[in-house]
Amino acid sequence: MTTPTPDPALTxxxxxxxxxxxxxxxxxxxxxxxxxxxxxxxxxxxxxGWTAAQDGERS
Amino acid sequence: MTVxxxxxxxxxxxxxxxxPVARLAHAxxxxxxxxxxxxxxxxxDQVRITAGVEGVEPAHATGPxxxxxxxxxxVTVASDTAATLVxxxxxxLPLLHxxxxxxxxxxxxDAVAAHIAWWRDRADxxxxxxxxxxxxxxxxxxxxxxAPESERAPTTWRRWLGITDDSVTxxxxxxxxxxxxDPLQWLDALADDDEYAYGRAQTDHxxxxxxxxxxxxxxxxxxxxxxxxxxxxxxAAAHRLDLPxxxxxxxxxxxxxxxxxxxxxxxxxxxxxxxxxxPATRQRxxxxxxxxxVQRPRVLRDHRQRHSPRRTPGPDALGHHRHRRPQRRRHxxxxxxxxxxxxxxxxxxxxxxxxxxxPLVADHGPHPDHHSPPRAARxxxxxxxxxxxxxxxxxxxxxxxxxxxxxxxxxxxxxxxxAPRHPxxxxxxxxxxxxxxxxxxxxxxxxxxxxxxxxxKTRLVALLAATLASRADLRVGIAAQTRDQAAEIARRLGALxxxxxxxxxxxxxxxxxxxxxxxxxxGRSVRYPTSGGGVIVATTARWxxxxxxxxxxxxxxxxxxxxxxxxxxxxxxxxxxxxxxxGDPGQIDPVVTGQTRRWADSPIGPHVPAPxxxxxxxREAVSVVTLRHTWRLGPDTTALIQPxxxxxxxxxxxRPPEHLTAETGERLPEIDARLVTATAGPGDPxxxxxxxxxxxxxxxxxxxxxxxxxxxxPGELAVVASHVSQAAAVRAxxxxxxxxxxxxxxxxxxxxxxxxxxxxxxxxxxxxxxFATDLGRTCVMLSRHRAHLTVVTDATTPAxxxxxxxxxxxxxxxxxxxxxxxxx
Numbered sequence: 001m002t003t004p005t006p007d008p009a010l011t012x013x014x015x016x017x018x019x020x021x022x023x024x025x026x027x028x029x030x031x032x033x034x035x036x037x038x039x040x041x042x043x044x045x046x047x048x049g050w051t052a053a054q055d056g057e058r059s
Numbered sequence: 060m061t062v063x064x065x066x067x068x069x070x071x072x073x074x075x076x077x078x079p080v081a082r083l084a085h086a087x088x089x090x091x092x093x094x095x096x097x098x099x100x101x102x103x104d105q106v107r108i109t110a111g112v113e114g115v116e117p118a119h120a121t122g123p124x125x126x127x128x129x130x131x132x133x134v135t136v137a138s139d140t141a142a143t144l145v146x147x148x149x150x151x152l153p154l155l156h157x158x159x160x161x162x163x164x165x166x167x168x169d170a171v172a173a174h175i176a177w178w179r180d181r182a183d184x185x186x187x188x189x190x191x192x193x194x195x196x197x198x199x200x201x202x203x204x205x206a207p208e209s210e211r212a213p214t215t216w217r218r219w220l221g222i223t224d225d226s227v228t229x230x231x232x233x234x235x236x237x238x239x240x241d242p243l244q245w246l247d248a249l250a251d252d253d254e255y256a257y258g259r260a261q262t263d264h265x266x267x268x269x270x271x272x273x274x275x276x277x278x279x280x281x282x283x284x285x286x287x288x289x290x291x292x293x294x295a296a297a298h299r300l301d302l303p304x305x306x307x308x309x310x311x312x313x314x315x316x317x318x319x320x321x322x323x324x325x326x327x328x329x330x331x332x333x334x335x336x337x338p339a340t341r342q343r344x345x346x347x348x349x350x351x352x353v354q355r356p357r358v359l360r361d362h363r364q365r366h367s368p369r370r371t372p373g374p375d376a377l378g379h380h381r382h383r384r385p386q387r388r389r390h391x392x393x394x395x396x397x398x399x400x401x402x403x404x405x406x407x408x409x410x411x412x413x414x415x416x417x418p419l420v421a422d423h424g425p426h427p428d429h430h431s432p433p434r435a436a437r438x439x440x441x442x443x444x445x446x447x448x449x450x451x452x453x454x455x456x457x458x459x460x461x462x463x464x465x466x467x468x469x470x471x472x473x474x475x476x477x478a479p480r481h482p483x484x485x486x487x488x489x490x491x492x493x494x495x496x497x498x499x500x501x502x503x504x505x506x507x508x509x510x511x512x513x514x515x516k517t518r519l520v521a522l523l524a525a526t527l528a529s530r531a532d533l534r535v536g537i538a539a540q541t542r543d544q545a546a547e548i549a550r551r552l553g554a555l556x557x558x559x560x561x562x563x564x565x566x567x568x569x570x571x572x573x574x575x576x577x578x579x580x581x582g583r584s585v586r587y588p589t590s591g592g593g594v595i596v597a598t599t600a601r602w603x604x605x606x607x608x609x610x611x612x613x614x615x616x617x618x619x620x621x622x623x624x625x626x627x628x629x630x631x632x633x634x635x636x637x638x639x640x641x642g643d644p645g646q647i648d649p650v651v652t653g654q655t656r657r658w659a660d661s662p663i664g665p666h667v668p669a670p671x672x673x674x675x676x677x678r679e680a681v682s683v684v685t686l687r688h689t690w691r692l693g694p695d696t697t698a699l700i701q702p703x704x705x706x707x708x709x710x711x712x713x714r715p716p717e718h719l720t721a722e723t724g725e726r727l728p729e730i731d732a733r734l735v736t737a738t739a740g741p742g743d744p745x746x747x748x749x750x751x752x753x754x755x756x757x758x759x760x761x762x763x764x765x766x767x768x769x770x771x772x773p774g775e776l777a778v779v780a781s782h783v784s785q786a787a788a789v790r791a792x793x794x795x796x797x798x799x800x801x802x803x804x805x806x807x808x809x810x811x812x813x814x815x816x817x818x819x820x821x822x823x824x825x826x827x828x829x830f831a832t833d834l835g836r837t838c839v840m841l842s843r844h845r846a847h848l849t850v851v852t853d854a855t856t857p858a859x860x861x862x863x864x865x866x867x868x869x870x871x872x873x874x875x876x877x878x879x880x881x882x883x
Contacts, residue, residue, distance in 0.1 A: 010074055013206035017063050020738025032068040033075070045061045049068020053080040053202075 018042075061742065066202070074204025079219050083297065085243040087199040089250050091143035091188050094234055095132050096227035098146060099125075099154035106158040111227040125158055126168045135170040136177065136264045141257040144178050145234045147193045147213040152182055164269055176270040177260040183286050183654035186249045186293040189257075193230060196237045199297065243296040249289055276665075276676075279658060280626035283665035286653025294652075482555045483525035491686055492519050496526060498682040499614055499639055505681040507620075507670045508641040511701070511710040512842035513691020513811065516641050517544070520618045521551035523639065527614055528557060528592035534612040537596040538631055540622040544809060546570040548618060549596045553577030560585055562597035587612065599627050607633040614639060617669065619809065624649045625672035626665035640670040645704035646808060647835040688713040691811055691845050695729035699878055703871050704838040717764040719757070719771065719814060719847045727760065730848045732879045737853045741823035741831075742784050746851060750778050751792035753816045753849045754799055762813055762846060773798035775813035779840045780804075781820040781831065789818075804839040815844035821872065822853035827860060832868040837875070850879055 014025040021042055023031070030036045032046035073080045096117075099108045108125045111117035112132050120128040129135075134142045144152065156179045159172035181189030197216045209215050214225070220236060222229050263270070274282060487493045492515075498506045510516045524535045539545035542563075549561035553575025563569060565581040572579065587593045587610070595610060599617070602610075612635045617623055620640035623631075627649075632638060651666045658664030662675040674681055687710045689697060697712040719727040733753060737743040760771050777800040778793070780786045790801040800812060804820075817840045821831045830836075841848065857880070860873045 007074060007205040007209070009206035009209050010070055010204060013208075014067055014071070017067055028067065029071050029075075032071045041061060042064055045064035046068035046071070049065040049070075050072045051068075052065070053069040053072035 063740070069202050070204050070206075072204070073202060077204065079201035079203055081200065082202050083200050083243065086238050086240045087186070087196050087243060087246075087297070088191055088234075088238050089186075089188055089242045089246045090238045091145075091191070091234075092140055093133055093138075094143045094145045094191070094231060095129070095134055096145045096230035096234070097129075097151055097155065098148055098227055098230075099151040099158070100148075101154065106154045108155070108158070109227055111231070113231055117227045122158075123161065123168065126162055126171045129175070130168065130171045134174050136173045136257075136261050137170045138174075141177070141189065141253065142174065143188055144182075144190045145193065145230050146191075147216075147230055147233070149192065149194070152179060152190065155179075160271065164271075170264060173260060173264045173270055177257060180260075180282075180657070181253055181256060183657060184249060184252065184289040186243070186246050186296065187253045187289070188250045189253050191234055191237070193233050193237065197233070200237060245292055245296045249292065252285070252289065273661070274658070276625075276629055276663070279665040280629050282657065283624070283626045283651065283653060283655070286655075287651060288653075290652045290654070481526070481530065483522045483529070483557070486519070486522035486526055491684060492522065494684045495519060495639070496523055498684060499523060499527060499637065500531060502637065503682045504637055505673060505677065506637075506639045507674060507681055507683050508639065508686060509644050509670070509683070509708055510641065510686040511645070511689045511692075511705055511708060512643060512838075513689040513714075513845075514686040514710070515690060516643070516686070517548060517551065517618065517809075519686070520616050520641055521548055521555060521557075524548075524559070524594045524616055525552055525555040525557040528594045532592045533614055534587045534592055535594045536602065536610065536612040536615040536634055537594065538599045538602050538615060538617045538623070539596065540599055540619045541809075542567075542570075542598055544618060545596050545598050546572070549577045549579075550575075552594055552596070557594055559594040559596055562595060562601055585610070599623055599631065602634065603627065603630040605634075610634060613637065616641065619643070620670050621646060621668040622649050622808075623669045624651065624665055625663060625667050625669050628669035628673065629665075640673065642668075642670060644668070644671070644708065645700075645835065645838045647805060647833070647839055650805075687711065690714055692842060693717075693729045693846070696842065696844070696848065699730065699875070700838060700841055703875055704834055714845065715765055717762065717813075717846045719760040719762055720768070722759050727847050729846070730850070730879065732850045732852055734852055734854045734880075735822070737823045737855070739823070741782055742788065743823050744788070746818055746822050746853065747780075747785055747788040747792060749851045750780070750789050750816050750818050753851060754778050754789075754793060754796070757814050757816070757847065757849070758796075760814075760847075771813060774800075776800065777802075777807060777810065777812035777815040777843050778818075779807050779815060779843055780818040781836060781840075785818055804836045807843055808839045810843060811845065812843060813845050814847040814849075816849045816851065817841060817843075819850055819852040819856060819876075821856045821859065822851065824853075825855070825859055827863045827866075827869055827872070829868075832866070832872055834868055834871055837872070852876070852879070 011025050014028055018024065018028055023042060027036070028042075028046055031038060031043035032050040034047060034050070036043070038044045038047045069080050093112070095110060095112050097108055097110045099106055101107070102121055105122045106125060107119065107121040108128065109117055109119050110125075110128055110132055115132070118128055132142070144155075146152065155175045159175040162168040162172035178190050181187055182192075194211065194213060194216070197220075198210055203210055203215065203219050205215065216233070217223070217225060217229065220233065222232055222236075224232065260270075486496050495506060495508055508516075508519065510519075520537060524537055527533045528535045537545070537548055537559075539548055545561060549559050550570075550572050552559035553572050556576060558576040558578070561570070561572065561577065561579045562585050563579045563581050569579045569581075585595060587595065595612070597605075602615075614637045615631055615635035616639045617628065617631060618641055620628070620642035621644050622642065628638070628640070648668055649666070655664060655666040658666065661667075663672045667675075674683070685708065689710055690713055692700070692712055693714050694712045697710070701708075701710060718729070721727055733749060735745050735749045737746050739745075754776055757776055758771055758773060761768050762771050762775070773796045778786075778789050780789060780801075780803055783803055786801055786803050786806075793799050793801060800807065800810065820833070820837055820840065821827060824831050841850075857873075857876055860869055860876060863869045
């Protein structure tokens, strides 16, 4: 199984979704991974998605 | 927007770990015994394929040789078990279908072509075993740490899943990976359905059935219903809803198959002979038999002829052959006073000219749109019945007796009192509604009544049914599309003193039908009266679960017929020789959950709105009477929506003057727009909050009508949104006002309020998708109000529409929004 390099398409996708909010793809990654606390609907949703992905990671 | 952010969180995790993330805990496909991996592409005018199976090197072939290649790989209906098509290119199956059409029917390759046709048919059944599109299956099962657009490339999946072989052999590896683990619940039922369908395909091929022929109406209807069932089941399985597995008998009923009765099952075990179905029952399966060619309708002379045992069986409006119904017992029942004997044939001497005129509704002017001159001429020959309902349809003059020239003067005859007015006689007060009655009473096999919003469709249905049942002694069935609509019709029939019966679920609370004679009946006990006419009201779904032998009627009226599919109408056609379709052609099309691409180019596909398909299929046999006035919408709203949504149905406003007045004394315009800046998608709280604020503002206004001025109450307000989540958010914000009607366009279709607040369907979107630009949904949203409409719009929407691809729906939305923002 290869480990893909950071995908610019994902960065663009994240920037589009975060348009009009106070977040950037980098801060969204920090919020999703729990580095920064989830204080808004956006960060809570990102964190929930990250946690759900941890449970559903393909082995 | 929360869903997209949740999805982004998952993608960020997958990108961090470099591993796909599972969306499903189970495999989305079942193991296939004989997978065949195929890729096809165009090579000039030919189709070139690459195909392979497990343990065999991939091979290439072009044109007829490609069919040979597939045949050697076991793709033929001569094989005992079906092959499974595995492909990662959505264009493969259409190209294979094109290749199959080149096979001649009488050659060996036709068995290969028939198998490809079976693939094409079963590709519309998600979760089945016939066709596996690996891209779709991968996206169903996993999620990658990349943008969703990148997941549409097979190379992306191969890279993330570690598949190095990019040939069709690699496709087989991917297929095996997809089927690894326990499959989703109920996929075995879908696989069983595939096996059954494969058996049918083998039988059809053996019987010489040519798969190239277009589907018959009944076959298409059955196909649509099967597709919807499969889609619903697969969606339930994929989303892990708590849905019980289908019972065999239940599934059989939905597929219009008769499950084996207990006696038949016992007979198979050799215990006793199974009861034979009567010939009539055998022949009363409308969707299993091929419909007969539709003939020009017969004009029935008298309703008594319909019940006569001498009646000649013939096809009904939809081509179904009806069977002779036993004569209804009419002991002691006098002939209805509403009818008089047929007029003599034209040209009979010694008759005044007026008696030779057709019994048209002469007092109400011509009907330009529903009687062609030849038909009027036929009617002029006196072939239809003459009606005496009240006095409005009387066309035969009364002969005044001439007193004798000599002899004693006779006393003056006292004037007869006017006949009592029938409760449903209001149908004759308007020439258009009287025209509908005339068409139905004359025996037209199909009458279509297109109507704008607020034109009185439900009123017309109630008046028509009550008149036909009580004055013509006919059995009338009414098919509504929702239970609420059915209850409303029954309520109105009760108010017209019509003893209608509303069929209702046993375990559901009965609706209040008011003080009239209308009643609710539950279960299977519903029957028409043994004598006289009657009206039974039920939903379309309920009718299609009923035995046509039990509830056969003379006229079936379909309310909101544009919400019913042609397949629904075909099933309803088994109940009556006459159908009347009343509906709004500009509103939301029927909700069909199954794939319809098989009939995408057909104007008479089973998924098409029933009246539209009926007109396309049998235009000459259908009478069209158009309602041309709206009693709900004001002139401004009419000017807004008529050109946009009803270019072929001109109508005008006849609403009495009414308006809202603000607290400041300022008169509110009929339509107002409010701009909001939304940055978080369609679910942005700014949008839903603006809707709630607008509703609260309207509660401070007063309503002025011809009856005076009074404050607007919560029960007179509606808030309409596109999405369930938007409606739920508004409902939460207005939790202290439970009487305000809040819902989606689908939920509020057919409803009316004094004032409405509409959240524009494109609000929050940055690209105009098909759902947001659906014209029917927008039409419903903009036509629920009487006096006032406030449209909450995203400030970015005009720019979104300007940047979109040119499309008729987008162009309509652009014009609408321009009018809303600048033209009012």
